[in-house]
Amino acid sequence: MDDSASYRVEVSKEAFVFSAAHFITFAGDVCERLHGHNYGVKVAVEGPLDANRYVVDFIALRDAVLHETLQLDHHVLLPRDHAEIKVQEEDGEIVARFRERRWVFPKEDCIVLPVINTTAEELARVIAQRVREQTRSKFGDAIRTIEVGVDENHGQWGVCRLPW
Numbered sequence: 236m237d238d239s240a241s242y243r244v245e246v247s248k249e250a251f252v253f254s255a256a257h258f259i260t261f262a263g264d265v266c267e268r269l270h271g272h273n274y275g276v277k278v279a280v281e282g283p284l285d286a287n288r289y290v291v292d293f294i295a296l297r298d299a300v301l302h303e304t305l306q307l308d309h310h311v312l313l314p315r316d317h318a319e320i321k322v323q324e325e326d327g328e329i330v331a332r333f334r335e336r337r338w339v340f341p342k343e344d345c346i347v348l349p350v351i352n353t354t355a356e357e358l359a360r361v362i363a364q365r366v367r368e369q370t371r372s373k374f375g376d377a378i379r380t381i382e383v384g385v386d387e388n389h390g391q392w393g394v395c396r397l398p399w
């Protein structure tokens with residue numbers, strides 16, 4: 236035994252890929268064109284070993300992550316909270332506007348996320364919050380953190396760590 240040991244479980248499966256379209260703003264007033272990524276996801280949970288001598292069952296963690304990545308797959312991801320990208324439903328369609336530009340999508344193809352910008356970092360936070368919500372009662376209160384990484388392009392990760 237070593238009381239100074241710390242433990243984490245990590246899941247990063249090939250199946251944790253979601254293909255989605257998005258655009259972000261940067262440098263104040265640059266707004267990207269609509270484009271897509273095959274996003275990759277990895278998740279780590281830190282905490283003490285439980286009676287099973289594991290942090291959490293990584294099968295349960297895997298299934299929770301898969302649930303969230305499948306929700307996002309094959310959608311257009313839009314920000315709910317951007318100061319200038321205005322997203323609203325109009326006659327059963329989703330209309331996004333940035334200054335003089337306008338995009339119109341079928342409502343069922345869109346997911347409007349509680350983010351300011353659909354960066355990899357913000358997507359990582361949303362996934363972390365949702366996986367935490369899904370698993371909190373199962374995994375219990377001893378867990379310390381959940382960390383989610385979202386890879387936009389073969390090695391460009393945005394990472395978010397949340398307290399449990």
Ligand SMILES: Nc1nc2c(c(=O)[nH]1)N=C([C@H](O)[C@H](O)COP(=O)(O)OP(=O)(O)OP(=O)(O)O)CN2
Binds near residue numbers: 258259353356388
């Ligand atoms: N820290 C972050 N930096 C950037 C993010 C991000 O989410 N977090 N996002 C972007 C752009 O959204 C973006 O999608 C870049 O993608 P892409 O055009 O694919 O950029 P690449 O140059 O890497 O890819 P290509 O191979 O040239 O298509 C930028 N920064």
